[in-house]
Amino acid sequence: MNPDVVNDYDLLKRICNSSEPEYLSRLWKLVYNSNQQNLYSKPMPWIGIYVALASLFCILAMVADLFHGLKNRKLWFPCKYFTVNAASLTVIAVAMKLPMDLSNLMPGVVDQVAKVGSTSFICTMLANLLPSLATMDSKELVSNIIALAVLVITLAVNVCIQIYTGIIFYSSDDAQYHDPKYFYTEIQFFEKVIVVAIFVVPMLMLLIIYACSSLAILKSKEILESKYQAAHQKALKDHELKQPGRLLSVEMLKQHVSNYWIMAGTGSPQFMSACSATTSATGFIGVILGTIAPLARCFAALSFKLSLKWIWKHVKVSKVESFWTQKLYDWKKSSIPFPSSSRRCKIVIQVLKILSLSICIGFQKTVVVACKMIAVIPILIAVIPIFFVICFLYFLRCLKWLKAMFSASSIVLGQNSAQQGKNKDLRGYVLQLEDDIEFADRTLKGMLKSVNRLIQKAEKQQPNNLMKLLAESRGFEGVEKFESHRVPPLVSEEYINCWSLPLVTLTSIIMSLPNIQKNKVDCLVSGVSEGLVYVKLVEETLNATDDHVRIQKAAKTLWVEVEVYHKWLGNKLPISKPRMNTPEHILQWLRNTAKNMVIKVESMDIRGQNDNSKYSSICANSMYRITETILLSYHENIxxxxxxxxxxLLSSMIADILAACLTNLPQVITMKCHTSAIEKREASVRAAAQLLGETTQIINSLQDRELPSLNPKDLAFIDKWHSYIKHPFP
Structure with a gap:
C-alpha cells in the first residue's frame, strides 16, 4: 500500500469533518500539487510518439533484413540493417523507455500492455540481432555484449521493481472505491513470481545465450579461417591451369567465382551463427512470447539440417561440440601475470582461476544442451506438417523423373551426371564446423543458383559504348604511341604513369577539336566514361602504391571537369579561338598552355604549392608530353x-590503352574473390560475380589476343607495357 495514498485519504476525511484553517490550507496544497502533476504530464503524449518512432525504426530495420534475405535467397535472414552497435543500442534504449520508468502510473489496460509488451519486443529484437554478433571482431564483441548486458539487466531490474511495488498493475477504475486498499491492486507473491517468469526470465535467458554464443563465435571463426585457408590453397592450384600468355576464359572465371562463392557462403560467420542451436532457441523463445519475426529465423536455421539424424543429434544431450567450450579451455590452460611474487599467492590465484573457469565450462555446456533441447520442440510440434511437405516434394520429384524418362532421358541423365560431378568437386570448398555432418545438396544447389543468377543479371548490364570503342582496337600499339621517351618531363619530379590519366588527356584533346560531329564526340566520351569505371577498378586493385594513387586522384578530378563541364584545367572545350582550325595549331596551343602551367607551378615556393597546384602540374605535364609526342611523330605531315x-588516330590510341588495361580484369576478378577479413568475404565475392557478369563481353573480345611476355604482375602497369612494346624481349 502506498503510504501517500493513505495519508491523502485520511486528510480528505479530516477536511470533511472539520473547517479548521490549517486543513483548508492543506486542501489548497493538495489541489495545487494535483494541478502541477497534470501540468508535468502534458509532454507524455510527445514522449509516447518519440518512443513509438524508435520502435518503428527497429521494426523497419528488421523488416528490411527480412526482405534482404528473401531477395538474396538467404532464408536464414542475415543481419545487414539491424545489427548490434552503438546506434542500434541507443534506439533500443529509447524504445524501452516505458518499462524503464519506475514512478509514472499507467492507468489503463492499453498503457499497461504497452509497458509490459515492451519486454516481448526486446526479446524479438534480441532474437533477430544474435547472428550479427558473428560479424564483429573480439574487441567489438566484448564491448557490445557488455553494453547489451547493461541495457537488459537494467530493464529486468526496473520491471522487477515495478512488479514488486505494484505500480505496473495500477488501474484508475479502482479509485471509485472509498476504501484506500483499492487504490493499488494487490497481487500475491506467487502471482508476482509468475509475472517475473513470463516477462523477465526470457530476457535474462537470451542475455545468457548471447554470452555463450560469443564464446563459441570466437572459436568458430578460428576453425572456419583454418578451413578457408586450406580451401583457398586448393582453389589457387586449380587456378594455375590457365594458358600462359592468354586470358582466363569466362567459363574458368565462373568456376573460380563459384568456388569462392561456396567458401564465402558456407564459411560466413552469420550463416554459422544462424544455423546454431542457440539461434534456434532464441527464435523459439520469441515465438513463445507471441512474436512472429523470430519464427522465420528459427525454422530457417532448422531447415539447414532437417532430418531425423539431426533431430537425434540434438536429442543426444551428452554431446557438446568442442568449439562451444574450447575458448574457455584455452583460457584455463593459459598463464596469467601474477601481481605477487609469493608462491602461496600464485597457488591461490591459479586454483581460483581453474575453479571459476571449470564452473563457466559447466555452465556453458548446460546452456548449449538446454538450447538444443529447446530447438527440438518446434520440430516435434511441426512433425505432421513437415511430413506432408516432404511427401509433396517427393511426389513432385517423381513427376519430374517420369517426365524426364518420356522425353530426352539420355541427355538429361548426361547433364545430371555432369552436374553431380560438378557438385562433388564443389563439396571440397564447403566449410563446416563439424565434418561429420553431410552438407545438404539442396543448400549447395541453391548457392550455385544464386551466383549464376547474379552473373546472368549482371550480363544484362553490358557497357555497350565501351564495346563499340574497343571494336576500334586491333592491337596494343597505342600504348607505345601515346608518349615518347624523347620528350622529357617538365617537372622536377618525374611522375609515374597510370592508365587513367593518358585516357583523360587524350579524350580532352579530342574534345578540343571544334569540327568533329557532336554525336561522335559524345559517343566516345560515353565509351571512355564506361571504361574508366573498370580502369579505376584495375588501378585500385593492382596499382595501390602511394605514387600511383596520387596520379589516379589527379586523373579522377580532371575527368569530372572534362566530362561534366567540358573544360580542361579551366579552359573551355572545344577550343574556339581564331586561327585554331588545324590540328597542328590546336596541339601547339594545348602544349604551350600546359607548359606554361607547369612552369608556373614549378616556379612557386614549396610553401606556396597546395593540392590544387600539384594536381594542375600533374595534368599539365601529361598534356605537354602527349601533345609534344604527337607533334614529333607527325612533324613532317602534321x-x-x-x-x-x-x-x-586518338580514338585508336584510347581503344588500345583501354584494351591493354582491361586485360587485367580476370586478375582483378580472381583477386576480389579472396579477402583476408572473414566478415567481408561474402561482399567481396558478390562484387567479383557482379564484375564478371558485366565484363563477360569484354573478356570474350580480348580472349584471342596474345599478351606481352611479361610477368603477370607487370601487366598491371602501363609503363611496363610501353617499354615492352617499344623494345620487346624474348
Missing part, C-alpha cells in the same frame, strides 16, 4: 592531317 584523321 599540317596535312585533318581533324577527322586526328580524331581517328
Amino acid at each position: 599540317d596535312e592531317i585533318s581533324q577527322e584523321e586526328l580524331f581517328a
Whole structure:
C-alpha cells in the first residue's frame, strides 16, 4: 500500500469533518500539487510518439533484413540493417523507455500492455540481432555484449521493481472505491513470481545465450579461417591451369567465382551463427512470447539440417561440440601475470582461476544442451506438417523423373551426371564446423543458383559504348604511341604513369577539336566514361602504391571537369579561338598552355604549392608530353592531317590503352574473390560475380589476343607495357 495514498485519504476525511484553517490550507496544497502533476504530464503524449518512432525504426530495420534475405535467397535472414552497435543500442534504449520508468502510473489496460509488451519486443529484437554478433571482431564483441548486458539487466531490474511495488498493475477504475486498499491492486507473491517468469526470465535467458554464443563465435571463426585457408590453397592450384600468355576464359572465371562463392557462403560467420542451436532457441523463445519475426529465423536455421539424424543429434544431450567450450579451455590452460611474487599467492590465484573457469565450462555446456533441447520442440510440434511437405516434394520429384524418362532421358541423365560431378568437386570448398555432418545438396544447389543468377543479371548490364570503342582496337600499339621517351618531363619530379590519366588527356584533346560531329564526340566520351569505371577498378586493385594513387586522384578530378563541364584545367572545350582550325595549331596551343602551367607551378615556393597546384602540374605535364609526342611523330605531315584523321588516330590510341588495361580484369576478378577479413568475404565475392557478369563481353573480345611476355604482375602497369612494346624481349 502506498503510504501517500493513505495519508491523502485520511486528510480528505479530516477536511470533511472539520473547517479548521490549517486543513483548508492543506486542501489548497493538495489541489495545487494535483494541478502541477497534470501540468508535468502534458509532454507524455510527445514522449509516447518519440518512443513509438524508435520502435518503428527497429521494426523497419528488421523488416528490411527480412526482405534482404528473401531477395538474396538467404532464408536464414542475415543481419545487414539491424545489427548490434552503438546506434542500434541507443534506439533500443529509447524504445524501452516505458518499462524503464519506475514512478509514472499507467492507468489503463492499453498503457499497461504497452509497458509490459515492451519486454516481448526486446526479446524479438534480441532474437533477430544474435547472428550479427558473428560479424564483429573480439574487441567489438566484448564491448557490445557488455553494453547489451547493461541495457537488459537494467530493464529486468526496473520491471522487477515495478512488479514488486505494484505500480505496473495500477488501474484508475479502482479509485471509485472509498476504501484506500483499492487504490493499488494487490497481487500475491506467487502471482508476482509468475509475472517475473513470463516477462523477465526470457530476457535474462537470451542475455545468457548471447554470452555463450560469443564464446563459441570466437572459436568458430578460428576453425572456419583454418578451413578457408586450406580451401583457398586448393582453389589457387586449380587456378594455375590457365594458358600462359592468354586470358582466363569466362567459363574458368565462373568456376573460380563459384568456388569462392561456396567458401564465402558456407564459411560466413552469420550463416554459422544462424544455423546454431542457440539461434534456434532464441527464435523459439520469441515465438513463445507471441512474436512472429523470430519464427522465420528459427525454422530457417532448422531447415539447414532437417532430418531425423539431426533431430537425434540434438536429442543426444551428452554431446557438446568442442568449439562451444574450447575458448574457455584455452583460457584455463593459459598463464596469467601474477601481481605477487609469493608462491602461496600464485597457488591461490591459479586454483581460483581453474575453479571459476571449470564452473563457466559447466555452465556453458548446460546452456548449449538446454538450447538444443529447446530447438527440438518446434520440430516435434511441426512433425505432421513437415511430413506432408516432404511427401509433396517427393511426389513432385517423381513427376519430374517420369517426365524426364518420356522425353530426352539420355541427355538429361548426361547433364545430371555432369552436374553431380560438378557438385562433388564443389563439396571440397564447403566449410563446416563439424565434418561429420553431410552438407545438404539442396543448400549447395541453391548457392550455385544464386551466383549464376547474379552473373546472368549482371550480363544484362553490358557497357555497350565501351564495346563499340574497343571494336576500334586491333592491337596494343597505342600504348607505345601515346608518349615518347624523347620528350622529357617538365617537372622536377618525374611522375609515374597510370592508365587513367593518358585516357583523360587524350579524350580532352579530342574534345578540343571544334569540327568533329557532336554525336561522335559524345559517343566516345560515353565509351571512355564506361571504361574508366573498370580502369579505376584495375588501378585500385593492382596499382595501390602511394605514387600511383596520387596520379589516379589527379586523373579522377580532371575527368569530372572534362566530362561534366567540358573544360580542361579551366579552359573551355572545344577550343574556339581564331586561327585554331588545324590540328597542328590546336596541339601547339594545348602544349604551350600546359607548359606554361607547369612552369608556373614549378616556379612557386614549396610553401606556396597546395593540392590544387600539384594536381594542375600533374595534368599539365601529361598534356605537354602527349601533345609534344604527337607533334614529333607527325612533324613532317602534321599540317596535312585533318581533324577527322586526328580524331581517328586518338580514338585508336584510347581503344588500345583501354584494351591493354582491361586485360587485367580476370586478375582483378580472381583477386576480389579472396579477402583476408572473414566478415567481408561474402561482399567481396558478390562484387567479383557482379564484375564478371558485366565484363563477360569484354573478356570474350580480348580472349584471342596474345599478351606481352611479361610477368603477370607487370601487366598491371602501363609503363611496363610501353617499354615492352617499344623494345620487346624474348
